[in-house]
Amino acid sequence: MYHRVARPTHDPWEIAVAPERFSDQMRMLRQTRTPLAMGEFVDRIAAGTLPTNAVAVTFDDGYRDNLTVAAPILASLGISATVFITTGSIGSTRAFWWDELAELILARTAAADCEVSIGADRVQVVLPPVDRDAGHTDTWRGSEPSASERQRLYLSIWRQLRLLDNDTRMAAMTSLRSALGGAPANPDDCAMSVDDLVRLTSDGTINIGAHTMTHPSLPALPDDVKRLEVSASLQTCEQIAGTKIAGFAYPYGDRDDATKSIVMDCGAHWACSTRAAAVNTARVDFFDLPRIQVKDWSGAQLARVLHKQWIDA
Structure with a gap:
């Protein structure tokens, strides 16, 4: 799980990875793991054909640096990714x-x-x-x-x-x-525009998923508001992508049974949380797929984290 490929001055939640470290991490994944598109990753879990060293790369929120910095690195290595979009922020000139x-x-x-x-x-x-x-x-x-x-x-x-x-x-x-007070935001600190998202997905290497409209903690909302956040986000992503959107990610990873049920009812086929673990294919919950938050590590550091998760899974 990634958010940004950037060097912000302040990063209290460790959601940014410097470009050179992201490149090092992706080279490590290409050399030592089997990177799959998230949709294929899920399909192969269901079919029982998931390679034991498979990984899928995801981004949350929809920062513009996903297009300007991360996408060229991914394309150069032939690694697919899914970007979960907070649709109410599309085209905003304010930072998250x-x-x-x-x-x-x-x-x-x-x-x-x-x-x-x-x-x-x-x-x-x-x-x-x-x-x-x-x-x-x-x-x-x-x-x-x-x-x-x-x-x-x-x-x-x-x-x-x-x-x-x-x-x-x-x-x-x-x-x-x-x-x-406050200064205007740098464009790369903001969300992508519709045109940016069309460019991001144009060659099929990167696809998008839904991440609600306004990035709320879904369990804190009434069910009708929760349903609107999920359904409208899915619909907007489908309009941009021109295809059915299968994937969803819970903001902050916050979910409960009611939230998972609504995500399923709204038409998603799978959903990602922020629970830090490897997928256990023997008892997988397709609406609570775990993800490991990647920090500003070297490729070797990420390799050690992944090895520990595989051993502990």
Whole structure:
């Protein structure tokens, strides 16, 4: 599971892999594994013909660098991939909210003292300048203890925003933007446009799957809203691709039985989670296919991670 092939200044969730490391990882997969398109991977599980060293490469969200940076590397090595698209962000000139939040808070060097609206809450934002914000580093990860005021504030607001409905979350981002300012986003930090997606899929090496409209935590939504998020995302992807879309990926990996049932009812044939494991073909759940999040590793480091997962499977 990938998201970005880029070098963002702040990457608290480790979703970016530098281009040269991604290239090294793909060369390793080509040399030591059997890379398959995700659709073929699933079909061969069902048929009982999946090679024991098979892998499938996927991307979540639909960042433009998937087209400009990742796609040429994949094409040069003949490796297929599936990109799961957050369809409500197609063509947006704003960064995804979690990236913009990192820019507004973690990348901010100046002090701040203001109040913002996060849903029904009023949140006081008090930040010292970076040189006085003890413990602050550009390399901090969200899985680590937060050692600075910026890190603590980012994580607190991120947790709130993650579970809000899209309209409330976007209103909160508007409040944060108004209070803290913010520069225009780099196009590669944004989602692909329709034209970008057509280019991405033009030679058949890369195909697309659905990833909801607005990237919500699906179990947190009422069933009717959940169904709309899934069905509209699938329909938009089908319109762009000109073909039936078989695959879906749960935002944040969040899923429950009701969500899985709705994804199935909406016409998907399989769905990916973020559960870090190798596929166990003896007891596979086609609506909870595990994926290993790849970090900014060398090819050799990724090979060791894959070996451990195969041994532990």
